[in-house]
Amino acid sequence: MSSYFLKYSRTTARSDVMLVYDKxxxxxxxxxxxINRTSxxxxxxxxKNQRISYMLVTGxxxxxxxxxxxRxxxxxxxxxxxxATEIVDTFYKSLNEWGLENKVFTLSVDNASNNDRAIKLLKDNFRVRKKLFFGGRIFYIRxxxxxxxxxxxxxIKSIDFVVKKIRDTISYLNASEGRLLRFADVVHQLHLSTRKLIMDSPTRWNSTYNMLNVALKLRDEFISYSERDLTYHNYPTEEEWSNIEKVWTYIVVFSLHFKVLYGLCFRLGSA
Structure with a gap:
């Protein structure tokens, strides 16, 4: 380490970070x-690690x-x-902290039942205080x-069993370096472009889209590999591959719209 490098303790670093935060x-x-109104x-x-729930509030x-x-x-x-009461109370903590309890314009939340009840409580509260535009008709933005x-x-649920086969296949290959090397040999022998196997996150459909996209392109590799590894039993049938293709064609459309929507939200938030 260079003698010109100044070392800081974690206490000093924490103090510096908090000073910037407070500023x-x-x-x-x-x-x-x-500001008159905030959405x-x-x-x-x-x-997952702490098993603690959090609420993120963005204005x-x-x-x-x-x-x-x-912000x-x-x-x-x-x-x-x-x-619903706990959600409302937590949201009010944020409003009170920033002095925005009388400057609420709209609120967007996920479509969960508890959120629906929380929205009703909030709307009733703000309506009594006459703090909402148009009587609260535009308060809740889904x-x-x-x-x-x-x-x-x-x-995707319609092909859930087949999707599980793809997940199990990727897990099976990734569990052994020997299997991955054998699979790479198959790719090389078929003169196909090398593609990295992608494991999805079941709670994120766009990651499932990416996984199925790669799996469809590796379809021939899976066929050849199944002939070389007799312990591999998760290979989808022709009918199942056909079902994946049918669903995937629809997911492609949703993926394109999702990118447009996400890009729009990003531009609006960064404007």
Whole structure:
């Protein structure tokens, strides 16, 4: 290590980070004072390692220069059980922290039953205080990306058994270096372009799309490999491959629309 390199303790590093955080938070507080209305998006997810649930609150607003801004406002622990009341209370913590309880314009959440009840509680609360535009008719904006996600996942269920075969195949090959080398030999012998096997995340349909996309391109390799490895039993039948192709043609369309929607959201948030 260079003698010119200054070493910092983790305590100093933490202190420096918190100073920057407090400085930026104060700047955002001041900026939000001049904002009339803010649209919010909440996301609830659970940490696999900690097994703790969190709520992420993001605010979208138009600044004094008429530029659309997006800021992560809060990252809060969501106590179990995830009742509508708990969701509302946690969301209010964020509003109160930033002084935005009277500046709510719209709210977008996932299409979960608890969220539906939370929206009703919030709408009733804001309506009594007469803080919503148009009597709250435009308060709740459903998450288009989540709706799209539910539609595609429902379609994938029709070939769930075949998708499991693909997952099991990839797990089987990845479990042994010898199998991967044998599979690579098959690819080389067939003079096919090398493609990395992709394992999907069952909760993310776009990753399942990527997995099936690669699997369809490796169809011939799987056939040849099954002839060389007698312990491999997860190879899809011709009918199952046909079903994958049919569903995949629809998923392609959804994937294109998802990219457009995601790109639009990204541009709006980064404007």
């Amino acid at each position: 930026e938070k104060k700047k955002l507080h001041n900026a939000l004072k001049s 919010f998006i909440t996301n609830i997810w659970k940490s 979208h607003y138009v600044d004094s220069n008429w530029k659309l801004q997006k 992560v406002l809060s990252f809060l622990h969501l106590s179990p059980p995830h009742t 998450c288009c990306a989540h709706i799209l996600n539910l539609m595609v996942k429902d379609g």
